[in-house]
Amino acid sequence: xxxxxxxxxxxxxxxxxxxxxxxxxxxxxxxxxxxxxxxxxxxxxxxxxxxxxxxxxxxxxxxxxxxxxxxxxxxxxxxxxxxxxxxxxxxxxxxxxxxxxxxxxxxxxxxxxxxxxxxxxxxxxxxxxxxxxxxxxxxxxxxxxxxxxxxxxxxxxxxxxxxxxxxxxxxxxxxxxxxxxxxxxxxxxxxxxxxxxxxxxxxxxxxxxxxxxxxxxxxxxxxxxxxxxxxxxxxxxxxxxxxxxxxxxxxxxxxxxxxxxxxxxxxxxxxxxxxxxxxxxxxxxxxxxxxxxxxxxxxxxxxxxxxxxxxxxxxxxxxxxxxxxxxxxxxxxxx
Numbered sequence: 001x002x003x004x005x006x007x008x009x010x011x012x013x014x015x016x017x018x019x020x021x022x023x024x025x026x027x028x029x030x031x032x033x034x035x036x037x038x039x040x041x042x043x044x045x046x047x048x049x050x051x052x053x054x055x056x057x058x059x060x061x062x063x064x065x066x067x068x069x070x071x072x073x074x075x076x077x078x079x080x081x082x083x084x085x086x087x088x089x090x091x092x093x094x095x096x097x098x099x100x101x102x103x104x105x106x107x108x109x110x111x112x113x114x115x116x117x118x119x120x121x122x123x124x125x126x127x128x129x130x131x132x133x134x135x136x137x138x139x140x141x142x143x144x145x146x147x148x149x150x151x152x153x154x155x156x157x158x159x160x161x162x163x164x165x166x167x168x169x170x171x172x173x174x175x176x177x178x179x180x181x182x183x184x185x186x187x188x189x190x191x192x193x194x195x196x197x198x199x200x201x202x203x204x205x206x207x208x209x210x211x212x213x214x215x216x217x218x219x220x221x222x223x224x225x226x227x228x229x230x231x232x233x234x235x236x237x238x239x240x241x242x243x244x245x246x247x248x249x250x251x252x253x254x255x256x257x258x259x260x261x262x263x264x265x266x267x268x269x270x271x272x273x274x275x276x277x278x279x280x281x282x283x284x285x286x287x288x289x290x291x292x293x294x295x296x297x298x299x300x301x302x303x304x305x306x307x308x309x310x311x312x313x314x315x316x317x318x319x320x321x322x323x324x325x326x327x328x329x330x331x332x333x334x335x
Contacts, residue, residue, distance in 0.1 A: 002034040002078045005060065005070055008125065010090075012117040018108030019233055020095045028118065029056060030126065031070045031087035033077050042127045044332035045086045046073075046325065047114070047158070049139030049146040052098035052219065053212070056091025063316075072322050082329040086126055090118045092146075096219040096232075100167075101139075101146025102256070106226035106233035107219075111149060115157050133273070133333035138162030138324055141287075141314065148258050148294070155271035160331055162276040162324035165283055165314055168258040168290025174220060177213035181236075182243035184214045190240070191218065191231040224253040259293045266301040273331050274304045276324045280312040287314065 008028045015024040033043065048069065050058055059069050067075070070089070076082045092099045092110050099110035123130040137158045139147045144166030151161040167173055188194035195218070198211055218234065227235040237250040254260055262269065269275065275298055279291040288309060295307035306327050310320065 001071060001074045003074045004032045004036065006030045006032060008121075010117060010121045012113045014109040014112035014117050019106055020108065022094050022108065026091045027056060028091065028121070029059060029070075029089040030122070031073060031089070032126070033074075033084035033086065035084070036086075036127070040127070042129045042335060043084060043086045044134040044329070044334055045088055045122060045126075045128050045136075046329065046332075047088045047090070047118070047135065047137045048321075049090070049101055049114075049137065049143035050092065051140050051144075052100070052142035052216065054098075055093035056089050059089045066316075066319070069318050069321050072319070073325060076322060076325055076329075082325055083332070083334065085329055085332065086122070086128060088118065088122055090114060094219075096222055097215050098142050098219055100142055100220070100223040100256075101149055102223050104223050104226050105228060106222035111153065114146075115150070115154050119157060129333065129335060131333070132156055132159045134159075136160035136162065136328045136332060138164070138276075138321065138328070139166075140164040140317070140320075141285075142167055145258065148262070151269055151272055151275065152261055152265045153268070155268050159271075159273045159333075160276075160328045161272055161274075162328050163291075163294075164277075164317070164320050164324065165279040165285075165287040165291065166258060166277070166294070167285075168287060168294055170253055170257045170259075170290075172286035172289055174217070174253070177217050178238050178245070179243050180210070180213040181217035182238055182240065184210070185236075185240055191234070191236070195232065220253070221249075224256045225249050257290075259290055259297075262294050262297050263301070266297075266303070269298060269303045270301065272303065274306060274328065276306045276327050278308040278310065278320055278323065280314060280317060281309050282311070282313045284314045 103109040103111045144163035147163045221234040225235040279288040298305045
């Protein structure tokens with residue numbers, strides 16, 4: 001790597017006293033491009049949002065054969081494919097596996113954590129160009145969802161959004177997991193009992209593959225249908241004894257679906273320079289279709305959109321960041 005990765009610790013007022021008791025002090029990885037230490041230049045910044053089930057440290061975990069995302073960013077810069085930028089890799093891991101990068105009464109204020117605490121820290125600590133036109137936010141899966149959330153609420157912070165296979169069209173992406181979660185929760189004796197079993201199993205051996213649909217649904221319920229006083233302060237979108245869909249709760253989820261909120265917040269998305277979207281044609285969570293719907297709505301609303309599909313599935317596609325960075329980074333404003 002020609003650039004440098006630095007690790008800092010950031011205290012987040014937004015995460016103080018969060019409902020899950022997760023730490024308010026978080027490790028932050030920052031990529032500084034070649035020549036940063038020797039110069040006085042200020043740089044545009046790309047914020048990378050990790051997927052559900054990952055933390056900030058996952059960005060630097062190279063597979064052995066494939067480079068990490070910071071390595072890919074560094075290669076693009078050193079090859080002259082994109083201008084030098086600072087890369088920021090915040091951590092939003094929670095005891096439920098993720099936050100969806102939203103503010104939730106059951107999880108914590110992770111949207112505020114990013115736009116207030118992390119962006120503020122980065123602008124004070126590094127030589128950035130502290131303006132929306134010089135910031136991009138990108139992510140994959142739940143991180144891609146988070147990038148769209150930032151476009152919805154914070155075009156004054158980010159002017160460019162890149163969403164790889166973002167959680168979208170919940171009927172296709174989440175609904176298939178609902179009966180799987182209902183089965184596991186009924187067998188365990190409820191939400192809290194199942195989570196206790198999961199944590200014990202994760203320490204004693206490992207998390208199983210069939211645990212993912214359950215923790216995924218619990219985390220999404222915490223993000224989309226929090227309710228104080230319920231187990232884990234979340235309300236499930238189905239009856240636990242027979243898995244019947246609870247339409248009142250499910251409709252609360254749908255409010256958070258990009259397929260629903262993008263058209264309603266088109267004025268915010270029109271303030272962006274460009275939105276980059278992609279998904280694999282074999283995406284196991286059917287995110288190809290929701291991504292297409294979002295792209296169509298954005299285009300119809302007059303937003304500049306780069307939408308692509310590629311022959312692959314949902315996981316192991318970090319190479320696609322090379323494509324989104326190649327599209328977005330040259331559009332970032334520089335002095």
